[in-house]
Amino acid sequence: MNALKRLSGFLWIALGAIAIYLMAKQAGIEIANAIKNNKAVLDTKMFWYIIIPIFTPIMLGLCLFGWYAWKGEYDRVEG
Amino acid sequence: MAKSSTPVVAGSFISESDSMGTQGLMKVIMASSVGTLIEWYDFYIYGAMATTIARQFFPQDNPTAAFLAALATFAAGFVVRPFGALVFGRIGDLIGRKYTFLLTLLLMGGSTFAIGLIPGYAKIGIWAPILILMLRFVQGLALGGEYGGAATYVAEHAPANRRGYFTSYIQTTATLGFFLSLGVILTTRQTLGVEAFNDWGWRIPFIVSIFLIAISVYIRLRMAESPLFAKIKKEGKTSSNPLKESFAQKSNLRMVLLALFAAVMGQGVVWYTGQFYAQTFIERTLSVEFEQVRYLLCIAILLGTPFFLVFGAWSDKIGRKTIMLGGMLLAILTYRPIYKAMYSLGDPKTKVEIAERASTSAAVAVNAAGDSTRTTTTVKAFTDGSSMKTVKKETVLADKSKPAPKAETTKTFWLSSNGFWMMVFFVFIQIIYVTMVYGPIAAFLVELFPTRIRYTSMSLPYHIGNGIFGGLTPFIATRLFDASKTTENPAGDPYVGLWYPILIAGVCFIIGLLYLPSKKQEAVVE
Numbered sequence: 101m102n103a104l105k106r107l108s109g110f111l112w113i114a115l116g117a118i119a120i121y122l123m124a125k126q127a128g129i130e131i132a133n134a135i136k137n138n139k140a141v142l143d144t145k146m147f148w149y150i151i152i153p154i155f156t157p158i159m160l161g162l163c164l165f166g167w168y169a170w171k172g173e174y175d176r177v178e179g
Numbered sequence: 180m181a182k183s184s185t186p187v188v189a190g191s192f193i194s195e196s197d198s199m200g201t202q203g204l205m206k207v208i209m210a211s212s213v214g215t216l217i218e219w220y221d222f223y224i225y226g227a228m229a230t231t232i233a234r235q236f237f238p239q240d241n242p243t244a245a246f247l248a249a250l251a252t253f254a255a256g257f258v259v260r261p262f263g264a265l266v267f268g269r270i271g272d273l274i275g276r277k278y279t280f281l282l283t284l285l286l287m288g289g290s291t292f293a294i295g296l297i298p299g300y301a302k303i304g305i306w307a308p309i310l311i312l313m314l315r316f317v318q319g320l321a322l323g324g325e326y327g328g329a330a331t332y333v334a335e336h337a338p339a340n341r342r343g344y345f346t347s348y349i350q351t352t353a354t355l356g357f358f359l360s361l362g363v364i365l366t367t368r369q370t371l372g373v374e375a376f377n378d379w380g381w382r383i384p385f386i387v388s389i390f391l392i393a394i395s396v397y398i399r400l401r402m403a404e405s406p407l408f409a410k411i412k413k414e415g416k417t418s419s420n421p422l423k424e425s426f427a428q429k430s431n432l433r434m435v436l437l438a439l440f441a442a443v444m445g446q447g448v449v450w451y452t453g454q455f456y457a458q459t460f461i462e463r464t465l466s467v468e469f470e471q472v473r474y475l476l477c478i479a480i481l482l483g484t485p486f487f488l489v490f491g492a493w494s495d496k497i498g499r500k501t502i503m504l505g506g507m508l509l510a511i512l513t514y515r516p517i518y519k520a521m522y523s524l525g526d527p528k529t530k531v532e533i534a535e536r537a538s539t540s541a542a543v544a545v546n547a548a549g550d551s552t553r554t555t556t557t558v559k560a561f562t563d564g565s566s567m568k569t570v571k572k573e574t575v576l577a578d579k580s581k582p583a584p585k586a587e588t589t590k591t592f593w594l595s596s597n598g599f600w601m602m603v604f605f606v607f608i609q610i611i612y613v614t615m616v617y618g619p620i621a622a623f624l625v626e627l628f629p630t631r632i633r634y635t636s637m638s639l640p641y642h643i644g645n646g647i648f649g650g651l652t653p654f655i656a657t658r659l660f661d662a663s664k665t666t667e668n669p670a671g672d673p674y675v676g677l678w679y680p681i682l683i684a685g686v687c688f689i690i691g692l693l694y695l696p697s698k699k700q701e702a703v704v705e
Contacts, residue, residue: 147658151651165433168429168433174437
């Protein structure tokens with residue numbers, strides 16, 4: 101069980117990093133499209149300007165959780 | 180009391196709590212719960228009246244005001260909550276639980292009352308939305324500090340073997356606060372009439388708050404400090420820097436991360452999907468009539484609320500993990516079938532129209548500039564007892580050189596009696612999931628952290644999970660739905676928004692399954 105906990109730590113690190121990348125990519129695409137089509141520019145910008153600064157640290161927290169898991173910090177928590 | 184063999188368990192519960200007696204404990208719970216309930220009421224009335232408030236304070240033709248409107252509902256209400264958790268959590272661990280959640284109550288009540296008094300945009304211009312935004316920020320901060328205090332306070336009075344049951348009373352307050360806000364709004368609206376309510380009557384639910392707060396402050400002033408906190412304070416064992424101790428020390432930070440990613444993140448999305456996205460879906464996607472939506476929500480919530488206590492008590496017997504993860508798994512597996520069934524109840528395409536009861540009427544109005552607006556109203560009745568009204572407004576400008584505005588179409592759907600009760604049932608099932616994930620969460624959180632930093636440590640993951648992951652559920656899900664509308668499929672995929680809660684709850688379920696302790700927590704003495 102502890103081996104699985106440690107190994108899946110990599111998964112959480114990867115998940116956090118991928119989520120940050122996908123958020124930034126999607127924001128770029130949507131804001132560019134909104135500007136290009138001149139449609140809901142303010143709404144689109146505001147949505148992403150809130151989502152990215154809020155979710156990026158949380159996703160970094162997921163990476164840190166993964167790191168702790170990989171280092172065996174949760175081994176003694178009975179699963 | 181036995182010492183836990185699990186080193187990560189940091190709960191500290193002294194024996195004198197056990198001797199308090201059920202009656203004394205119920206007084207503590209009632210005193211804490213009333214205040215928390217009122218704070219939730221204050222928080223929800225803004226959301227429930229967002230459209231009315233927008234008309235008064237945020238005119239859409241002013242881009243700055245429209246921006247502030249979105250910010251006030253979107254960010255201030257939810258995103259600010261974790262900051263409130265840090266500010267008031269720290270105060271709670273430094274000076275005590277009692278005075279901290281008294282302060283949050285006063286801030287929440289004061290800001291809610293003030294919202295009810297602010298003159299509209301027509302009178303004071305841009306100051307109106309700015310003031311509303313600031314007060315909404317204060318509301319978010321106060322709410323961020325309230326819950327952790329109330330949950331900690333009750334848990335620190337409760338005997339270890341019934342902590343889940345007693346803290347689940349605090350868990351009912353969020354749902355009952357929502358119920359109370361809907362009740363006050365519906366009563367005021369029906370008493371005054373829609374026109375007077377939209378004009379000035381909407382202020383009443385805000386102003387009423389000051390009386391509720393006064394009662395709650397009176398009750399809370401008579402409460403004693405938490406026995407556990409009083410004990411460590413007397414012994415000089417309180418933390419000198421709760422923020423540093425909670426988040427800069429690995430031993431606590433890893434538990435904060437565990438609480439967030441293994442439990443609260445999934446709990447937040449399940450809660451907000453069941454209680455709020457369901458409302459958005461029924462009202463916006465299905466266009467069900469305003470009052471019918473609120474009545475069906477009230478009934479489902481009222482029927483579901485006792486289950487907070489059921490699952491809270493059950494978690495004392497079989498552990499928090501099984502019940503919370505069970506609720507998440509059920510939600511993951513059944514959200515899509517439930518929402519498909521809900522959609523079919525309000526989908527006119529699946530119904531048989533009674534042709535002889537169909538009616539269409541049209542009226543033309545011309546304004547001073549010579550622009551004419553043609554309003555066409557179509558009413559359809561269906562064999563199952565449901566009906567639908569479609570109002571289409573087309574404006575023809577006198578100045579032909581200007582581009583003609585787009586026609587506006589609004590639909591209102593009335594569910595049949597059978598459809599209404601079926602909808603109540605589907606919302607009720609989702610509320611049951613809410614009670615499973617949310618009922619035991621306060622006990623689960625307080626058990627993870629030691630008394631000296633409990634308020635700070637449990638408040639942050641709670642408000643990130645609920646304020647951010649959960650609170651943003653209706654916005655993100657609605658946005659996914661809007662993004663699914665293409666030229667090939669202009670109606671969009673009505674279920675696409677569900678992928679957000681399903682994905683978040685899914686990740687949380689796997690993390691919880693792997694990392695959360697499965698046995699019942701035992702109390703330890705620090």
